[in-house]
Structures are given as structure tokens and as C-alpha cells.
Amino acid sequence: MTAFNDHLPSATEFIQVPRAGGLRRLFAFPNPVNEYAARSTAGIVVALALAALVSGQAWLVAVIAAGFVLRLAFGPRISPAALLSVKVLAPRFGRPKLVPGPPKRFAQGIGAVLSIGAVALLLSGASLAGWTLIVLLLVAASLEAFVGLCLGCAIFGILQRRGLIPAGICEECANFSFRKA
Secondary structure (H helix, E strand, O other): OOOHHHHOOOHHHHOOOOOOOHHHHHOOOOOOEEHHHHHHHHHHHHHHHHHHHHHOOHHHHHHHHHHHHHHHHHHHHOOHHHHHHHHHHHHHHOOOOEEOHHHHHHHHHHHHHHHHHHHHHHHOOOHHHHHHHHHHHHHHHHHHHHHOOOHHHHHHHHHHHOOOOOHHHOOHHHHOOOOOO
């Protein structure tokens, strides 16, 4: 008799990357997404944001921004934090918990905007405003990592219900409710 975890399928067996040609395949984002990988990546963002805040090192904010841009553009295939989450951390939680990909990509976009804005503000001398954006990002990433509440996903659902994001982008998301993992 084998243990349940002895025959767990790999994350790639659960996560389907859209098949398309050329640029679409390059910029594909997985759908569905393993919730545990997303939460692990958020935990890494929390650690980096805390390190940046405590040390006052703006270059760490640039690292955070680069990670968000990579995940937004290419999904988890290129981002070091996402690769660590998908390949090492998430499998330790057991069977993947699958959630829709489009809201996670939307959340990555919000993170990219906040972190790029923080970098720009820090470089322009508006330190208080830049660090404030990092605190907001830290709060959002903490909610995702430790509570399982993705604020970007919730915003996505609200925008979709209001007709600002077409329902066809994510049918399941149109019925989003605040779920605790």
C-alpha cells in the first residue's frame, strides 16, 4: 500500500498553459494556477518587502518590481520567486489547489504598478510616498500569503461583475466570493 503523497501528479500535469503560436505562447499565463504556488510567491514578496523597508535599500524594491513584471509578462516560467514557489515550495503542501489564472495575472499587474511606482518615487526623492506604496504592497502580499485573500483577485471579480472586464475572460471569476484557503 502506497501513501497518498507517493503518487502526486506534478504541478505541470495540473496547470495548463494555453497552446498558441509565437508571441502568445511566449506571453502565456497558466490557467488554472496552483493557489499554493501563488501564496508562496506572495510570501517571498513579503520577505523582500520587509527586507527593503528595514534596510531602506531601494534596489530591493527594484528587484520586487522586476519580479512582478516577469510574472505579469511570462507567468511563472522566468521569475526566480515564482520558479522557487512552483518547483520547490508549493509541492510541499500536497495536491495543488487550482484557482483561475486571469485574476492572479491581474493581481500581478497591480503589484507591478505599485512596485514600479515605488521605484520611481524612491529614485525621484519622494521617499515617503515610495515606501508607502511598498507598505501597501506588503499588506496585500501578506493577506495573500498568510490568509489566502488575494485583493487583486477580489478587485478583478468586482470589475468583472460591473462589466469592466468581460465575463468571457474568466467565467468562474464572475461569481467570486471571499474564500479563505
